[in-house]
Amino acid sequence: MAGAPKAWRRARAALRAQTGVRAGAILFLAGAVSVLGFAPFHVQPAYLIALCLLVLMLDDARRSPAPLKGGFWRAWCFAAGAFLAGTFWVANAFLERGGVYAGFFWVPLIAMPSGLALFWGVAGALYARLSRPGPGRVVTFAALFTAVEFARASWLSGFPWNLPGHVWEAGGAVSQAASLVGTMGLSAATLLILASPAALDGSGSRAARALPPVFGVLALAGLIGFGELRLARTPVEETGYAVRVVKLGIAQSERRYENRHAMLEAYLELSAAPGLDRIDAVIWPEGALPALTLREPDLIDRMAGVLPGETLILGATRAETGALPYLYYNALAVLDFTAQGPVLAATYDKTRLVPFGEGNPIRPLTEIFGFQSLSTNSPFLSPGSGAARIALGGLPVFAPLICYEVIYSGYVREAASEAAWLLNISNDSWYGASTGPYQHYNIARYRAIETGLPLVRAASAGVSGLVDPLGRGLQLSGLKSSEALDIPILAAADKPFYANRGDSPWVTALGLVLLLVHVLPLGRRRRRSAR
Known part of the structure; x- marks a missing residue:
């Protein structure tokens, strides 16, 4: 790169000299450091530096004798480091389950990052193989890596966790772009903006190389401006309805069947605190009690005795044992404690199951080693029939979302289509005091931005509370606290563009930009050769 400072040229030459294992090690470390960009840290410069390093080292692979092999190896190493540092806490679930399951703790530490890294x-x-020298290559980079993130988010069961767009804290100015293009569209913009400084290195005139970074700065300024305007001009109003979110901050290891009565008393004490007469429903988290709650009359009767006339929304394992094979569901249940007795008013069965944690697509194989699933209330769980809305007499219609169902934009858009608010119940105690619960909470807040609906969250050993339609967290709990939060149900914002149109508009726009970047230079080269 002519005109570059000598120090940069020396550093660039040293980087270019890294090959094979050494190059992979550098990028593995860079990928791990890039996780500082995500919750709870949100240090975006760490992500910017890591992405630019990846682009430069992929450029070096392009010039190597085996570009396909070199490009795959380098991007895989970067992603393996990022996924290990970003999802290491999944191993805690295996350790919490104990027994034979603890022996599988290596799966989320080795197999999971390695498999997810294949996409990158x-x-x-x-x-x-396909990128061309010159500043336009950062568009190619953004388009290709957005495409594989799309695939990672949807193929097989999909795992849209720590997408590039998640580096922006939900509820902030930049995150408001998700109301237009969704989190995946914001991810495409993030890759393009944060990788743009890499265009300063390489071929082309100084003005041409400066164009992508200048565009990146202007685009980021535009996103911030749009977001600040939306935050300032979108009213947040209450509906007059209120719910009481109750959570316990106990560790997963304490959530045992023999502790069900003690846990129930703890829930009931918080649920019946003063002010209950002003509450329209009490909400408990996913799998609130370590039992088949709906099949244990003594538990239900005790609830009815303490909460007469109230509505309780809780997570519970639901069983269907009328015929073989028995079926078990991770469910949300609505109990009305009427004068005539408890009434099961509604249920919703979780559809998007956590692979191996709840559902197990290869159970016949893993059972050879004594592994069925990590579920503690049943040997395995079956998926529900799909997204749903629940209408109760005393509350606006809501869309129930259990645990990590809230990370799927498309699923939530479907569920939210006729809902007035979102309810996410979760059990984050599996993951301990790690980054996992904070990442989960940040991702959940993006669903409020995309749908324009308020989100109420009840999470055991996770962040519980209220998220407004702009993704801002209100009345929040800590991870380990045991408390009751009285939360107003907010009114929905105007339906965002993304809720109506989905991903098609921004995918089309990115495709056109990519086409222009590749076709226009090709046309100029042909005209020069014709002369």
């Missing part, structure tokens, strides 16, 4: 490896190989 493919993008790296394609980039090394």
Whole structure:
């Protein structure tokens, strides 16, 4: 790069000399450091530096004798480091389950990051093979890595966790772009903006190389401006309805069947605190009690005795044992404690199950080693029939979302289509005091931005509370606290563009930009050769 400072040229030459295992190690470390960009840290410069380093080292792979192999290896190493540092806490679930399951703790530490990194490896190989020298290559980079993130979020069961767009804290100015293009569209913009400084290195005139970073700064300023305007001009109003969210901050290891009565008393004490007469429903988290609650009359009767005339929304394992094979569901249940007795007013069965944690697609194989699933209330769980809305007499219609169902934009859009608010119940105690619960909470807040609906969250050993339609957290609990939060149900904001149109508009726009970046230079080269 002519005109570059000598120090940069020396550093660039040293970086270019890294190959094979050494190059992979550097990028593995860079990927791990990039996780500082995500919750709870949100240090976006760490993500920017890591992405730019990845682009530069993929450029070096493009010039190597084996670009496909080199590009795959380098991008895979980067992603493996990022996924290990970003999801290491999943191993805690295996350790919490104990017994034979603890022996599988290596799966989320080795197999899971390695498998997820394959998506980025493919993008790296394609980039090394298809990208052209010059500043326009950062558009190619953003398009290819957005495509594989789309695939990661949807193929098989999908795992849209720590997408590039999640580096922006939900509820802030930049995150408001998700109301227009969704989190995946924001991820495409994030990759393009944060990778743009890499264009300063490489071929082309100084003005041409400066164009992507200048565009990146202007685009980021535009996102901030749009977000600040939306935050300032969108009213947040109450509906007059209120719920009481009750959570216990106990560790997963204490959530045992023999502790069900003690846990029930703790829930009931918080649920019946003063002010209950002003509450329309009490909400408990996912799998609130370590039992088949709906099949234990003594538990239900005790609830009815303490909460007469109240409505209780709680997470419970639901069983269907009328015929073989028995079926078990991770359910949300609505209990009305009427004068005539408890009434099961509604149920919703979780549809998007956590692989191996709840559902197990290869159970016949894993049972050889004594592994069915991590579920403690049943040997395994079956998926529900799909997204739903629940209408109760004393509350606006809500869309129930159990645990990590809230991370799926498309699923939540479907559920929210005729709802007035979102309810997410979760059990984050599986993951201990790690970054996992904070990442979960940040991702959940994006669903409020995309749908324009307020979100109420009840999470055991997780962040519980209220999220307004702009993704801002209100009346929040800590991870380990045991408390009751009286939360007003907010009115929905105007339906966002993304809720109506989905991903198609921004995908089309990105495709056109990519086409222009590749076609226009090709046309100029042909005209020059014709002369």
